[in-house]
Amino acid sequence: MINSKYNWQVATKQSNPQLVTQFVDQLGVSELIANILIAKGIDSIDDAKHFLTPDINDLHDPYLLPDMQKAVERIQTAIANAEQITVYGDYDADGITSTTIMSEAIEDLGGNVDVYVPNRFTDGYGPNNQAFETIINGGTTLMITVDNGVAGNESIDLANKLGCDVIVTDHHDLPEVLPNAYAIVHPRVAAADGKLYPFGMLSGAGVAFKVATALLEEVPYDLLDIAAIGTVADVVSLTDENRVIVSFGIQAIQNTQRPGLLALLKQAKVNLGTFNEQDIGFALAPRLNSLGRMGDARVGVDLLHTFDEEEAQEIANFADHQNDERKKLVDEFFAKSVDMIEADEEHRDASVTVVVGEGWHQGVLGIVASRLVDQYQRPAIVLTTLVDSKEVKGSGRSISNFDLFAAIDPIREQMIGFGGHHSAVGLTMSADRVSILREQLGKAAQEQRLDLTSKPTKIITAKVNIDGVTDAFYQDLRKLAPFGEDNLEPIFEFNFNEVVEVKRIGQDSSHLKFAIKGNQNQIAAIAFKLGHYAEELANQTCTTKIIGELGANTWRNRTNLQIMVEDIDQIMPPIVDLRTNQLHTKMFTNSGTYVFFHDSIKRQLASVVPESGDAYLFTDLVNQNTHSNTLFVVDCPDTVDDLKAVLESTRPTTTIFYLYKKQMVSKIGMPERQSYAKLFKFVSSHRDFDIVNQLNQAAQGLKLDKRSLAFMIKVFLELGFVSRSGNVIKLNPNPESKQLQMAPSYQLREKQIDAEQHLLLANTSELVSFVSQYLETDERKKLNGN
Incomplete structure (x- = not known):
């Protein structure tokens, strides 16, 4: 029997029937969509129209961002003076796209621009003193950070001493003291007049896009495809202008002429006809991210920027290969982690899982930690030993009710390197301090009252009948897209009659595919990493409940609806x-x-x-x-x-x-009264009837089933009609007149037949x-x- 991973909770409907009616009548949406819009806090027709049909004019004035005027003027001066400009990026998908956007905008204006993408393993995240010094010594007089820099105080001070101005464009959490940069363009930093930018949740690519808009003095439509990738990849709020960027960016990708992007789409087997934000999140972003996780992310910028089709295909092939290698390593390290946990009772029962691998690839440890959190529903830290070192390094991931950063912060002085936030951390420490880490995490679990006995809650948008899930229903849902953070794809509980066509799929049979069937409709469903539930799911004795998102799957030019299963629950009926x-x-x-x-x-x-x-x-x-x-x-x-x-x-x-x-008496039945009369006559004429040796002969002569004859003899014995001496049956000379129903065997046979009928x-x-x-x-x- 399958037990649900989450506690399912159906979202409370907003009690505003009048507004629901207005949305249905004036916007042409279903009642379900109207309720979802209202639940998002949308309470007017105008706001609903802006949400359902994003407009490019909904983008805010880029000059509302702090220091934008100052940054633009400095870049323009650098271009006019032919200064060497370097865009200093980051190694994830948001950093790669940010770097591409900024460098292309400056290049379009004739600027002398180069890019530097830090290496995850040698440079680390953000400004690096040695990298800055090397870049500046190479002739750079203006450094522009993208998707990083707001916490790079030390390196920026170094750049100032070396005579290089630094413009920071970033969106990450703000430090207590901002760096002494020439300009800081950040959506959550107050402008000189104290005002904040109208929308503080831009991605690094989004901030770079705003700078490009100000530089080019118009919305750069040719950069929307890249901006959309960075925005989705960084899992920022898909509301306000991020919704505009992604909506128009998806259209731009469908019509893109970038050889690198086309090659990457082809490599990922993406259908441009049905392309949406999920293809960015599950096909494009992982391949770009894998470059930085597995090696040098600079090739990601080359891929997006190149107009050489041969080079584009070569890099796309490489990105695909790196992504495959990343998957293999994650699967390998995850399996080893599970083995370590299950083999050690202390680790298995720990409130926070800590696993130490031997020489594991550092770039995938955060993903492995996420997989462990999903598997065990508790925080997890995955560390690896470093070659020729007594140190361990790794990443941690947490659950909603445990602040992992706060849990480790009290022993920060024990760390060689430590950073992160509530849900994710990175750390480096001496291998002999791991026991101290485990002890501190256990203590923090008690202090934060970490409860691992209760399931996390999963909000369900609505319960829907599978027969009502049609193409029209799906197209109505897509009016709410693009989906992402703060505009999550609706999760439904599907009501259906039965589960059919259950099978395990994937190279390692780790995934589960099946279909759920109603009275008129049947829809395929896929559950990743739940292949081990195949036998239980096929067991029709349990009542199965399923929640998930509704999507579309295209195979051989045919598109069908498909449920992406979020959770399964089975209830044993009474x-x-x-x-x-x-x-x-x-x-x-x-x-x-x-x-x-x-x-x-x-x-x-x-x-x-x-x-x-x-x-x-x-x-x-x-x-x-x-x-x-x-x-x-x-x-x-x-x-x-x-x-x-x-x-x-x-x-x-x-x-x-x-x-x-073994044998049902109903199949033999109850002998008729006529049969009893035949038996009585037979016993009368056969004074020495041997029930052992002559039973078969007697049954044939009386044309009765042998078992029926044996039963009738037993009834006669119980009623005193006959007597038995050894194996010989004789008729009693003066038997008392009795009804057949008075015999206990007769009564039992009636009850047995009745029980068989009902049971x-x-x-x-x-x-x-x-x-x-x-x-x-x-x-x-x-x-x-x-």
Whole structure:
């Protein structure tokens, strides 16, 4: 049975039916879309129109950014004087795109511009003293940082001493003391008049785009494709002008003439006809990010900037290869991390997971940490030993209710390098201090009252019936796109009838593919990294619930709707029909109470009941009169009353029916009265009837089933019609007149047939309905008038 990873919570509807009606009537959207818009705080037709149809005029004046005028004038002076300008970037997708935007804008104006993209492993993040000194000694007199620099105080002071001006364009968290740069263009730094920029959530590429807009004195449409990639890749708020940048950027990518971008799209097998923000997030951004994670990210700028198709294809191939290598390393290190955790009880039970690998590639440790957080639903730090060093270096990722940065900060002096924020950190430390780190994290978990027993909450937009999920429904949803941070793609709980076509996919069978079926509709679904749930999902005994996002999948020029599964939950129904005519040991592997109605069957199978389970003969279980969470009814009772007594005594939460019976008496039936008359006559004429040696002959002569004949003889014996001496049956000379129904065997046979009718011959629906009456609580019986 699959247990959900999250606690599902359906979003509360905004109580404004009048506004919903206005949105539906005037905007032409469905009631669902109207409610989603209102939930986002959109409370007017005008605001809703701006949200649904972004306009390029919604972009703010770039000169509202602090120091923009000063920065533009300094760049213009540098261009006019043919100064050497260097754009100092960053090694992730946002940094690569920021660098491309800034350098291309300056190049378009005739500037003498070069780029420098720091190496993750040798330079580290942000301004680097040695790199700055080398660049400036090479003739640079104006340095422009993109996607970094606001915390580069020391390096910028060095640049000033060496006679080089530095313009910082950044969007990261602000330090207590801003650097002494020539200009700082940052959306959350106040301007000279104390005013803040209208939108503080630009990406590094977004800030570079604003500078390019001011420099070129118009919106640079040819840079929107690059700006959109950086904006989506950096997971910034997709509201306000970021929504404009990405909306128009997607259109620009669909029509791009950049050889590098076209080659990358081809390599990623992206369909430009259905291209959207997800293709940026899952196809383009990872390949650009992999360059910086695996080596030198400078080639990423070359890829986006080049107009040489051969060079573009070569770099795109390289980016794809690096991305594949990155995936392999992540899978390898993740598997090793899980092995380490599972093999060590102390690590397995720790509130914060800390794993130390031997010589692991540093560029993928943050991703491995994220995978561990997803796997164990607790913070994780993944470190690796460094070659020819006694140090370890790595990254950490956290969950919403634990501040990882604050947890480590008290031992900052124990670190060689440390930085980050609530959800992610990077750290370098001496290998012999790892135990101190673990101790501090355990202490912080107590101080922050980290609760790992409760599931994280996942907000569900709405519950929808699978039969209503059509192409029109999907197109209506896409009106809310582009989706991203602060405009999350709607997550639905899908109501359906059954799960079909379950199979594992992927090279390592780690993914799960299936379809959910309604009355008229069937939609494919894919669940990444959940391939191990295939058998449970195919088990139709449980009620399965699924939440996920609705997307479109294009294969061989055909586009079909597809659910991207976010979580799966299964609920064991109160009554589970697993009736069988053959028992297997695998039926006795779960904990619970196993009840047997025949001692011979119990003696055969009691030994295979697991230690976590209990085996009872039904008469003993009735006398126990204790509640059972899960009750396994192994064999079929002779009477319905026997089952009723067990159910009323144990009051099980879940009852699983195997109801094994080797031979059904219903198939033999109850002999007719005429048959009894034939038997009576036969016994009268055969004074020494040997029931052992002559039974087959007698059955053939009377044209009766041998088992029926044996049953009838038993009835006659019980009623005193005949007597037995050894194997010989004789008619009693003066038998008392009695009804056949008075014989105990006759009564039992009637009850067995009745039990079989209700328990073995009924369909599942009839079985559930019949058994349910014996599972009702006293209160429910009162409500039902029983």
